[in-house]
Amino acid sequence: MTPLWMDVCLIVFLATVVSVGSTQAHVRVKRKPGDRPKPGQCLTFNKGGTSGFHYYACCNNINGTDKSCDGRTYQRASTTSYCNSGGTDNGNGVIKAEFACGGCPGQGIVAKKCKPMKIFNIPGTCWLFTKCFKKYCKKRYSVQSSGLNMQVVDPSSTSMPDTCYNTVCETGETPDNCPVDCCFKMNPSQCTWVTNGTCIPEFCDTPSCSESGGTGLFSAKHTSNIGGLVLGLVILSLYMHEYE
Template sequence: MTPLWWNIGLTVVYAIFVSVGSSQVHVRVKRKPGDRPKPGQCLSFNRGGTSKVHFYACCNNVNDTDKSCDGRTYQRGSSTSYCGSGGADKGKGVIRAEFACGGCPGQGSVANKCKPIPIFDLPGTCWLFTKCFKKYCKKRYSAQSSGLNMQVVDPSSTSMPDTCYNTVCDPGETTANCPVDCCFKLNPSKCTWVTNGTCIPEYCDTPSCSVNGAVGLTVTKDASSIGVLVLGVLALFLYV
């Protein structure tokens, strides 16, 4: 018969492994209503808005000389305003990233760059616009200081071609530097711009181009479940 101390110790170890194995690496921080980006910065959100699944971005330009875009919501697929003065979040979304975007002139330029053609300007395409907005803002203005509208190139994002997000896998674009346009080459049944007239799945904007490789979507959960199952069987075997 197994000693009591051994059973207790094994139970403690098992509980620790379960706790560690089930923890999520990619933690999303939920902002309180009214929170806003730092001056000169923007925040992108998801799981917000009236639908609780909407993607959008808010920017804080209150310290800039040009405040013409104060309170503007950068989004597609919706006309509801989710940003207040200074970029205050009114959509109760979950923060995705913080970045600079050149003040009102830069934000307007990037928003026009990311504006989809009418056929793709559908309610389900909001995540495409927001990711495009974030990536081009980072590419052009990520090293920018508050209040400055000069263009500053971020070395970490210059590999993304300027033609990215135009719905075509152009020469020079690959699944690594522009997956949103090229993932259909690796996953043609899912990652295409013309499936039933709707947008491609969100994981098609990751270099893996596969739902099984989309960081933070399924891998962590699946690995945790397997780890818990294996540990449970092991504990039961040792106990018996």
């Protein structure tokens, strides 16, 4: 029979491993009013705006040769401005990603590319535009030089077809290279486009959209369950030693 302290140490060790393994890859950082992207970069935000649930993007182009889009808010289904000069965040949103996007010309091209069909362009918390904006910006403009973005293909995103994010799973698109359009083939109960304009869940933009609801093995729900299991093991171990 092992001593009590050894059992407790083992359980604590297992709990630590589980905690490390369940750490989310992307940690959301609350932006302070007045923060802005680095020169030549863009930031996407969520949980901001007047509703507290809006998705939008701001870009810093004040050091570029073309400043025509300075202060423009890149978003869908809203006309409210949440970006001030230099991409300064005025919507008090939560940062999601930072990336280059080719200055005003590149941002304009990508914004036009990601403009949704009218039937899906509804107010609300839809994340589709900012996800599309980020992915196509990173695909087309991933190198920054002297404050200006140079056009270059990002090797990590070349597999995404240019037809992606148009709400139709077309020839050449699969749940792996364009999950946002095709994941309904793997998870039809949650990732199917509907005619009433309701946005599909955000996990439908990941290739794992059919696995555990698309949240992965260590989702917040799973982490909570594992934490409860570890706590139960600790209590059980103490109880058994008390009556031995």
